[in-house]
Amino acid sequence: MTESRYQLNAQLAQMLKGGVIMDVVNPDQARIAEEAGAVAVMALERVPADIRKEGGVARMSDPAMVKEIKETVTIPVMAKARIGHLVEAQILEALKIDYVDESEVLTPADDECHIDKRKFNVPFVCGARNLGEALRRVAEGAAMIRTKGEAGTGNVVEAVRHMRTMTREINQLVSMPDEEVMSFVKANGIPYDLALEVKKLGRLPVVNFAAGGIATPADAALMMQLGCDGVFVGSGIFKSEDPKKRARAIVEATAYFNDPNKLLKASMGLGEPMQGLEIDTIPQEKLLAGRGW
Amino acid sequence: MRSFSENPATIAVLDLQGGVEEHLDHLYRVGVEARAVKRVSEFESLAGLIIPGGESTCLARLLDIFHLKEAIVREFQRGLKLWGTCAGAILLARENRGDRAHLGLIDVSIARNAFGAQTESFICQARVPKVATETLPLTFIRAPKITSVGAGVDVLLTIDDYIAAAEDERVLVTVFHPELTPSLAFHRYFAKKCGLVAGHDQGDERLETAWTPTSWMQAANSP
Numbered sequence: 275m276t277e278s279r280y281q282l283n284a285q286l287a288q289m290l291k292g293g294v295i296m297d298v299v300n301p302d303q304a305r306i307a308e309e310a311g312a313v314a315v316m317a318l319e320r321v322p323a324d325i326r327k328e329g330g331v332a333r334m335s336d337p338a339m340v341k342e343i344k345e346t347v348t349i350p351v352m353a354k355a356r357i358g359h360l361v362e363a364q365i366l367e368a369l370k371i372d373y374v375d376e377s378e379v380l381t382p383a384d385d386e387c388h389i390d391k392r393k394f395n396v397p398f399v400c401g402a403r404n405l406g407e408a409l410r411r412v413a414e415g416a417a418m419i420r421t422k423g424e425a426g427t428g429n430v431v432e433a434v435r436h437m438r439t440m441t442r443e444i445n446q447l448v449s450m451p452d453e454e455v456m457s458f459v460k461a462n463g464i465p466y467d468l469a470l471e472v473k474k475l476g477r478l479p480v481v482n483f484a485a486g487g488i489a490t491p492a493d494a495a496l497m498m499q500l501g502c503d504g505v506f507v508g509s510g511i512f513k514s515e516d517p518k519k520r521a522r523a524i525v526e527a528t529a530y531f532n533d534p535n536k537l538l539k540a541s542m543g544l545g546e547p548m549q550g551l552e553i554d555t556i557p558q559e560k561l562l563a564g565r566g567w
Numbered sequence: 568m569r570s571f572s573e574n575p576a577t578i579a580v581l582d583l584q585g586g587v588e589e590h591l592d593h594l595y596r597v598g599v600e601a602r603a604v605k606r607v608s609e610f611e612s613l614a615g616l617i618i619p620g621g622e623s624t625c626l627a628r629l630l631d632i633f634h635l636k637e638a639i640v641r642e643f644q645r646g647l648k649l650w651g652t653c654a655g656a657i658l659l660a661r662e663n664r665g666d667r668a669h670l671g672l673i674d675v676s677i678a679r680n681a682f683g684a685q686t687e688s689f690i691c692q693a694r695v696p697k698v699a700t701e702t703l704p705l706t707f708i709r710a711p712k713i714t715s716v717g718a719g720v721d722v723l724l725t726i727d728d729y730i731a732a733a734e735d736e737r738v739l740v741t742v743f744h745p746e747l748t749p750s751l752a753f754h755r756y757f758a759k760k761c762g763l764v765a766g767h768d769q770g771d772e773r774l775e776t777a778w779t780p781t782s783w784m785q786a787a788n789s790p
Contacts, residue, residue: 281780282688285747286708288783289620289653292584311625313584348680349622350709370684372709395686475784522628529583529629530605536633 275392275415283397283417286350286372287481290314290504294494294525295483297321297508300339301346303517310521314350314372316506317343322379322426323509323548326560332380334362337369344371352399357566358384360393367396373418374398376411378565379425379508386567391415401485403436403563405443406463408478413465419478421502422563423486426509428550430493432563433486437500440478447473477501486563489514489547491527491540498531515545576763578615579604583629585621585654589746592786593754596775599763610638615648615761618655620708620744623679626654627669636670643672648761649738656740657711664714673738674717681712681729695724695732699752704774705731705743713742734760749774 275283293313298304299321307315319335320328334355344351350372355362357376362383366374376389378401391398392415401422402408408419421440423433443462447469450458459469471479484497485506494505505528507521514520523540530536553561580590582603594601594617604610616639618626630636643649649672651659658669662676682688688708695703712729716722723732723741732741739760745753 278690282690282706282708283685284780285706285744286685286688288589288747289585289708290622291586291588292582293622293625308624309628311622311628313622313625349624350685367686370686372685397685471781475781477784477787479781525625525628526632530633533606 275395279395280415280417284480286397287399287418290350290483291481292529293504294528295352295504295506296511296521297506298343298512301342303512304343304346306518307511307521308347308349310518311525312349312521313504314352315343315347316352316354316375316508318354321509321512322562323428323513324426325379326426334359334365334380337365340366340371341369344369354380355389356380357382358387358389360389363389363394363396363398367394371396376400376416378422378562382565388414388567399483401563401566402440404439404462405447405472407566408440408482409464409468409472412468412478412480416480418481418483420483420485420506421497422566423484423488424553424556425486425562426551427487427553427556428489428510428513428548429553430487430489430496431553433484433488433497434500436486436563437484437497437502440482441501444472444477448476488524489550491523491537491544494524495527495531495537498528504528509548513548515547520544520547575612575614576600577602577613578617578758578761578763579609579613580617580619581605581626581635581655583621583635584625586619586652586744586746586783588783588786589744590617590619590652590754592782593746593751594758595786596778597751597754597758599758605635607634607638610635610642613642613647614763615650615757616642617757618649618651618658619746620653620655623654623657623669626658630658630669639670640672643737646737648757650757651738651740652744652746653708653710653742656713656742659738659740660713661717673733673735673740674720675713675730675733675740676715677711677713677742679711680709682707682710685709691726693724693726693731695752697721697723698756699750701752701773703745703750703752704748705745706747707743708747710742713740747780749776749778751775
């Protein structure tokens with residue numbers, strides 16, 4: 275990837291700011307998402323809640339199905355590749371997908387290495403729980419970051435934890451004397467040059483969305499108030515009672531995240547949200563956020 | 568964001584979704600008063616309004632349900648100047664091919680996402696004589712194409728078989744993103760169109776050397 279290509283990819287993410295990216299499993303859902311005002315859709319065979327329930331190895335979706343969704347909407351289409359699965363990413367690039375999500379929601383293909391994203395022209399978004407993880411992904415070529423949260427739970431607590439952790443670490447870095455930076459990056463697994471850039475910018479050097487467990491308009495606005503640039507909603511929409519209504523409400527809440535009166539209106543009469551999961555009830559080996567190195 | 572002021576020398580950026588801070592950063596560099604707007608009450612007494620890039624379907628929906636469409640049309644009739652970049656141009660076009668028109672305030676016909684997927688997004692250079700004598704860097708991201716313009720609309724730039732920038736007396740549309748480049752020429756041009764002194768000499772078209780791709784982050788943090 276040339277530097278100008280990387281810049282274009284980071285800039286596409288900038289154009290998504292303030293928006294909602296929705297998981298969809300078929301063209302009908304994609305159409306509903308687009309009409310509701312989604313800024314992009316994530317095309318996949320099973321939403322995280324079903325992946326969690328059904329178990330087994332979760333892989334890249336059938337490209338025929340992704341293609342069909344691509345032909346249905348004019349907004350950008352994203353798709354997931356397994357962590358470290360460079361060939362799945364190559365296939366998605368050949369399909370001319372707009373963004374690849376190297377995602378912990380799928381079963382990792384490599385338990386040591388992520389994809390070398392600098393070798394691709396297609397842009398990548400990656401999940402992160404803290405500053406070190408976010409900047410390692412950026413160093414590998416990710417043009418956009420998202421919190422991992424705990425996908426498929428409808429429980430926002432992990433996304434909040436990840437966003438607060440990143441912000442805390444950024445603030446530490448910003449207020450730190452220069453001579454302390456080296457030991458801070460060593461302790462936190464942060465690439466040194468990017469740490470210096472973050473220290474200067476006071477935020478991540480790329481667009482940072484919230485993801486993992488967002489189920490209500492209030493959840494989306496919460497993540498925006500915590501400083502995210504936009505939100506991904508996975509299972510939260512199409513696992514709820516009235517997806518159309520909920521999708522619209524989450525778009526409104528994300529745009530007006532600072533306006534309690536509009537949030538009140540957006541939150542009313544949406545029907546049942548997806549059923550949530552208490553994180554403590556999930557066995558350790560079934561937690562997705564720990565995937566990624 | 569800067570404090571709210573009823574200053575008629577202000578250019579606002581529609582702050583619903585998309586490249587808001589990028590435009591604010593360029594406007595600050597040009598030296599005009601600028602702020603983000605998203606509520607009906609904030610649209611009064613503006614000299615100009617920029618509708619930024621983002622997703623036109625998302626922006627259109629929010630404009631409709633929050634009654635901002637009426638506010639923009641009302642102020643336009645009172646003399647508000649408008650500039651749409653990329654999705655903003657789609658919203659301003661009278662004809663949106665393959666879909667319904669939205670604001671329809673300039674007589675151009677536009678085709679959405681006319682280049683294909685993100686890997687087809689590109690950067691190029693072109694001369695736009697009416698805007699600057701120097702060659703300008705242009706950034707196209709999943710861009711639309713203007714396919715025709717009506718009488719009374721000036722074409723500012725044609726590339727291959729499509730129109731990339733056009734204007735009439737009150738509305739400017741560009742399918743590319745000047746706010747994503749180091750050039751301030753289009754922002755200065757729009758400030759002049761709004762009747763504002765842009766704080767620079769007419770001939771000052773040099774690229775802004777202090778600009779970087781992360782400059783928008785500072786505009787996002789500014790008070």
